[in-house]
Amino acid sequence: NAGVMQNPRHLVRRRGQEARLRCSPMKGHSHVYWYRQLPEEGLKFMVYLQKENIIDESGMPKERFSAEFPKEGPSILRIQQVVRGDSAAYFCASSPSHIAQREAFFGQGTRLTVV
Amino acid sequence: RKEVEQDPGPFNVPEGATVAFNCTYSNSASQSFFWYRQDCRKEPKLLMSVYSSGNEDGRFTAQLNRASQYISLLIRDSKLSDSATYLCVVGPNNAGNMLTFGGGTRLMVKP
Numbered sequence: 199n200a201g202v203m204q205n206p207r208h209l210v211r212r213r214g215q216e217a218r219l220r221c222s223p224m225k226g227h228s229h230v231y232w233y234r235q236l237p238e239e240g241l242k243f244m245v246y247l248q249k250e251n252i253i254d255e256s257g258m259p260k261e262r263f264s265a266e267f268p269k270e271g272p273s274i275l276r277i278q279q280v281v282r283g284d285s286a287a288y289f290c291a292s293s294p295s296h297i298a299q300r301e302a303f304f305g306q307g308t309r310l311t312v313v
Numbered sequence: 314r315k316e317v318e319q320d321p322g323p324f325n326v327p328e329g330a331t332v333a334f335n336c337t338y339s340n341s342a343s344q345s346f347f348w349y350r351q352d353c354r355k356e357p358k359l360l361m362s363v364y365s366s367g368n369e370d371g372r373f374t375a376q377l378n379r380a381s382q383y384i385s386l387l388i389r390d391s392k393l394s395d396s397a398t399y400l401c402v403v404g405p406n407n408a409g410n411m412l413t414f415g416g417g418t419r420l421m422v423k424p
Contacts, residue, residue, distance in 0.1 A: 231411070240317075240400065240416035241357065254411065289356055302412070304356035 204305035217277040219308045223292030230273045235287045280312045317415035325421045330391045334418045336384040336401030348386050349400040391422045
């Protein structure tokens, strides 16, 4: 039973380009969460999605960031016109239910570097 | 004030030592509490849940004090492999249903 799969593991983008981060949840998990971890800091919640729905995006920056979790395929976190401050590790977690993420499992993360 | 606060450390201890980490949280409505472990450049992994009655898992003991909004993790007989960052995690957050992570406490166990 594969765990949460994120790709790519490492992504380098020039300022102004777009970054697309993918997350495939564990089998049977329909709840996906995205977190961002800046260097030397803790994880910050960004967005919570269920299939085809954004449930809570209170942690998402108002501009340039978007997320989706289509009926088929992985969840996508999209960052447009990246800036140096977007450099971070982006972790995806999935769970079978939303109750305080009791069963949440994290993917290995995507490390975004903006040059 | 941060929602979940931890001493960032690092805590440098010799093998075999007992070490304790503390964490405070600001949201009195929080209902679930966890300790996660994060190795360098890896994903966080659940170490243990924390209950009001306290719970123990081998060398690890976690305790919760709701009145003081305080959580602790005790590691006995430290191993080199315990070296990691320990994240105090509380849910739900003010928005209602998310986990809030502390900044982590770094532990380094030396031979």
